[in-house]
Amino acid sequence: MERKRIIRTLISFSLLAALVAILYISQTRDSSNPHASIPQDTWIHGPKGHGYAVLNNQQPWKQCYTCHEKKGLGGESYCQSCHDQAGLTQDVIPKKPE
Ligand code: HEC
Numbered sequence: 528m529e530r531k532r533i534i535r536t537l538i539s540f541s542l543l544a545a546l547v548a549i550l551y552i553s554q555t556r557d558s559s560n561p562h563a564s565i566p567q568d569t570w571i572h573g574p575k576g577h578g579y580a581v582l583n584n585q586q587p588w589k590q591c592y593t594c595h596e597k598k599g600l601g602g603e604s605y606c607q608s609c610h611d612q613a614g615l616t617q618d619v620i621p622k623k624p625e
């Protein structure tokens with residue numbers, strides 16, 4: 528059955544291609560970034576995105592800035608500069624108690 532063999536070969540090839548694509552995507556992600564697995568739009572704007580995370584742990588100076596600074600992004604100023612660009616008017620970032 529020549530037809531069946533061709534179809535089977537086609538299916539095997541597409542499965543292989545899908546596997547390669549998945550491996551490729553997982554390799555290009557930064558594994559040390561805890562939110563790399565969250566789609567950017569969800570993390571920025573989603574109801575359970577970064578704003579929610581920050582408002583619920585309330586301590587970005589502990590959970591966020593250290594790594595962002597290590598990655599060369601910057602601490603609070605990194606957050607604030609994007610908020611400014613996004614036109615966020617209120618001060619939403621919780622401050623570290625002195
Ligand atoms: C272990 C490292 C690490 C920690 C911890 C971390 N981040 Fe990040 N974050 C990164 C890296 C790396 C980037 C830049 C790459 C990217 O855009 O994903 C980033 C980018 C971001 C961005 C911008 C995303 C974009 O697509 O422009 C936001 C918002 C953010 N982080 C919020 C947070 C918040 C809030 C916390 C704490 C609750 C946090 N991060 C903790 C590594 C970290």
Ligand code: HEC
Binds near residue numbers: 582606619
């Ligand atoms: C790449 C842009 C970007 C970066 C970087 C960013 N934010 Fe935001 N943030 C936003 C936007 C846009 C909103 C408004 C929410 C929306 O659009 O749904 C927001 C909202 C918030 C809110 C308010 C959520 C609410 O429901 O009131 C908090 C708190 C917050 N961000 C904290 C942080 C902190 C802390 C960091 C840095 C660790 C950070 N953000 C970095 C874009 C950003």
